[in-house]
Amino acid sequence: MFAFFLSSGLFLGWSLGANDASNVFGTAVGSRMIRFRTAAICCAVFIILGAVISGSGTAETLGELGAVNAIAGAFIVALAAGASVLLMTKAGYPVSTSQAIVGAIIGWNFFSGSPTDYHSLTKIMLTWVACPLLSAGISIILYKLVTACIRAFKPHMFHLDAVTRYGLLIVGAFGSYSLGANNIANVMGVFVQVSPFPEISLFGWFVLSPAQQLFFIGGLAIAVGVLTYSRHVMMTIGKGIMKLSPVAAFVVVSAHSLVLFLFSSQGIEQFLIDHGLPAIPLVPVSSSQAIVGAVIGVGLLKGGRSIRWRVLGGISSGWIVTPVIAGLISFISLFFLQNVFQQQTYRPAAYSPAHHASERIDNFNISTESLAYLAGQIHPEAGEFNLAFDADPNRTDANCAEQEAIQIAGDEVIRSKKVSALKQHAGIRPFRAHR
Amino acid sequence: MEFNILKKRFDIGRQIDDFLDKVSESGLLFKHGVDAYLKNNFDSFTKKIEDIARVEHAGDALRRDLEERLYTQTLIPESRGDVLELLENMDGLLDRFKGALWRFEIERPDIYPELHDDIRDLATCVVESTEAMVLSARAFFKDISAVADHLHKVSHWETQSDKVSSRIQKQVFNKPELDLSYRMQLRDFIRHVDKIADRAEDVADKLRIYVIKRSL
Numbered sequence: 045m046f047a048f049f050l051s052s053g054l055f056l057g058w059s060l061g062a063n064d065a066s067n068v069f070g071t072a073v074g075s076r077m078i079r080f081r082t083a084a085i086c087c088a089v090f091i092i093l094g095a096v097i098s099g100s101g102t103a104e105t106l107g108e109l110g111a112v113n114a115i116a117g118a119f120i121v122a123l124a125a126g127a128s129v130l131l132m133t134k135a136g137y138p139v140s141t142s143q144a145i146v147g148a149i150i151g152w153n154f155f156s157g158s159p160t161d162y163h164s165l166t167k168i169m170l171t172w173v174a175c176p177l178l179s180a181g182i183s184i185i186l187y188k189l190v191t192a193c194i195r196a197f198k199p200h201m202f203h204l205d206a207v208t209r210y211g212l213l214i215v216g217a218f219g220s221y222s223l224g225a226n227n228i229a230n231v232m233g234v235f236v237q238v239s240p241f242p243e244i245s246l247f248g249w250f251v252l253s254p255a256q257q258l259f260f261i262g263g264l265a266i267a268v269g270v271l272t273y274s275r276h277v278m279m280t281i282g283k284g285i286m287k288l289s290p291v292a293a294f295v296v297v298s299a300h301s302l303v304l305f306l307f308s309s310q311g312i313e314q315f316l317i318d319h320g321l322p323a324i325p326l327v328p329v330s331s332s333q334a335i336v337g338a339v340i341g342v343g344l345l346k347g348g349r350s351i352r353w354r355v356l357g358g359i360s361s362g363w364i365v366t367p368v369i370a371g372l373i374s375f376i377s378l379f380f381l382q383n384v385f386q387q388q389t390y391r392p393a394a395y396s397p398a399h400h401a402s403e404r405i406d407n408f409n410i411s412t413e414s415l416a417y418l419a420g421q422i423h424p425e426a427g428e429f430n431l432a433f434d435a436d437p438n439r440t441d442a443n444c445a446e447q448e449a450i451q452i453a454g455d456e457v458i459r460s461k462k463v464s465a466l467k468q469h470a471g472i473r474p475f476r477a478h479r
Numbered sequence: 480m481e482f483n484i485l486k487k488r489f490d491i492g493r494q495i496d497d498f499l500d501k502v503s504e505s506g507l508l509f510k511h512g513v514d515a516y517l518k519n520n521f522d523s524f525t526k527k528i529e530d531i532a533r534v535e536h537a538g539d540a541l542r543r544d545l546e547e548r549l550y551t552q553t554l555i556p557e558s559r560g561d562v563l564e565l566l567e568n569m570d571g572l573l574d575r576f577k578g579a580l581w582r583f584e585i586e587r588p589d590i591y592p593e594l595h596d597d598i599r600d601l602a603t604c605v606v607e608s609t610e611a612m613v614l615s616a617r618a619f620f621k622d623i624s625a626v627a628d629h630l631h632k633v634s635h636w637e638t639q640s641d642k643v644s645s646r647i648q649k650q651v652f653n654k655p656e657l658d659l660s661y662r663m664q665l666r667d668f669i670r671h672v673d674k675i676a677d678r679a680e681d682v683a684d685k686l687r688i689y690v691i692k693r694s695l
């Protein structure tokens with residue numbers, strides 16, 4: 045049964061492999077710098093490696109947005125994302141699996157009455173906007189660097205050709221790894237909570253967690269997509285989007301790969317935190333938008349005449365339209381699956397204040413005394429918990445306005461009424477869900 | 480495997496250099512051949528014809544091999560068409576030098592002495608324009624930013640060649656005592672040689688576009 049429900053995620057993985065591999069190797073294969081077979085094998089292997097080794101960061105972020113806790117629900121969420129990708133593609137809109145899955149998860153949250161973590165949602169949406177911008181910035185810097193090197197070393201045309209081929213293969217492998225690491229959460233993230241796999245120890249050397257096994261299966265699905273269906277897309281991308289020289293293609297794929305890596309590397313995140321720097325959020329981003337951003341960066345350097353600005357309009361509309369459509373499809377499909385096919389699409393989760401949350405709020409020097417009235421209360425769902433939170437017996441009409449003002453000032457946040465405000469200040473999930 | 484592929488790239492770079500050497504050599508042989516013809520040194524002239532035929536044959540073989548390698552090894556896919564066209568056009572210049580020298584051999588025109596210096600000048604201009612074209616082509620492969628340094632010289636020598644050619648034709652047609660048929664034969668000769676510089680300029684114009692296409 046699990047295999048059946050997993051099929052929607054596998055389909056999503058297959059379509060991701062068929063489409064997004066072209067972002068990594070499309071230009072190289074389309075311009076015949078690299079043979080399709082070499083590109084496809086390299087891409088498939090590194091996507092699986094990226095998914096298994098570094099896929100957990102972005103999956104965690106999606107988990108924060110909404111923890112889909114029933115297999116049938118996960119099936120519908122992945123299916124809704126896949127269907128909206130298909131619909132939007134048919135309609136000619138640039139579409140991203142990352143945006144579709146986020147919308148589908150929010151659809152599930154609404155249907156199951158689970159709270160949507162607006163802090164995570166804001167973080168994810170801001171990252172979508174930042175992704176093409178960052179990609180454009182990186183591609184501009186890289187392009188300047190590469191052209192300066194070429195001008196300084198003056199390589200023979202044929203030597204530059206050979207070096208560019210190897211460069212495209214190496215950044216392609218890196219891009220595939222980053223794609224696997226960043227986008228596996230889209231494919232398998234919703235199944236992590238319901239994974240039936242036990243932990244596997246390989247010769248005692250390393251342990252494959254249930255999530256990693258899921259990511260391996262998802263990575264295989266993406267790899268199958270790459271091997272079976274990406275050829276045509278690669279040839280179209282290589283010749284279609286914009287005429288890029290192999291050197292420009294190298295820069296564009298490098299920028300894309302770096303951006304995807306930045307948004308999925310737990311190592312970099314930890315490094316930044318250790319050095320007191322603001323961490324880069326680990327969020328699944330759109331590989332296509334990273335590529336388009338990088339191409340626009342190179343286009344801007346060349347005077348911006350060849351840039352089709354309509355594409356930008358399409359991208360920004362996708363930030364809103366794709367999640368909304370995916371969310372609607374998800375909500376409606378969940379309704380049908382639950383009420384017509386009698387499948388459990390979510391398991392009710394009860395909420396109560398968690399001890400560890402209080403401790404961590406204390407660490408921020410915020411008083412938790414006013415939460416005392418909630419102690420011991422268990423609420424069957426998030427909505428009711430929010431109501432109980434609002435019904436603070438110590439609060440009077442007279443001090444309500446004052447408390448709101450205090451909330452805005454960022455002081456005594458614990459007495460504010462919004463769950464999300466607590467999370468923003470404490471940086472944690474303050475309440476434990478009883479499953 | 481990596482070193483093998485890099486070695487192949489070095490080989491093909493050397494082959495292109497060899498081919499451009501042949502084009503340059505054909506120009507020098509042409510110049511020496513014309514000089515020998517004007518001095519009535521027919522042994523030396525015949526030798527130059529044999530040499531230029533050999534060079535042209537070797538150039539053809541190199542070009543064919545290069546074209547085959549460019550396609551079979553799918554090298555420089557984005558510039559392959561341009562490079563093939565450039566090689567063929569350069570080979571065209573080589574053929575024209577051989578053709579011009581053969582025309583001397585076949586028709587054996589009787590060029591009166593007052594024209595000798597001008598004809599030598601014309602040959603020099605034509606050879607210099609081709610030489611500048613060869614340097615431009617080499618720069619296209621090795622240092623694209625230096626192409627412009629040579630391209631303008633092609634135009635310069637082509638203009639000089641036009642001036643010399645016009646001067647010679649005026650001289651020929653200002654001699655009414657010569658037969659019209661003889662004057663027309665000389666005119667065709669002059670035009671035939673001058674056309675080599677025109678052709679070099681055409682190739683230079685195309686190269687200018689290839690450079691824009693490859694510019695970073």
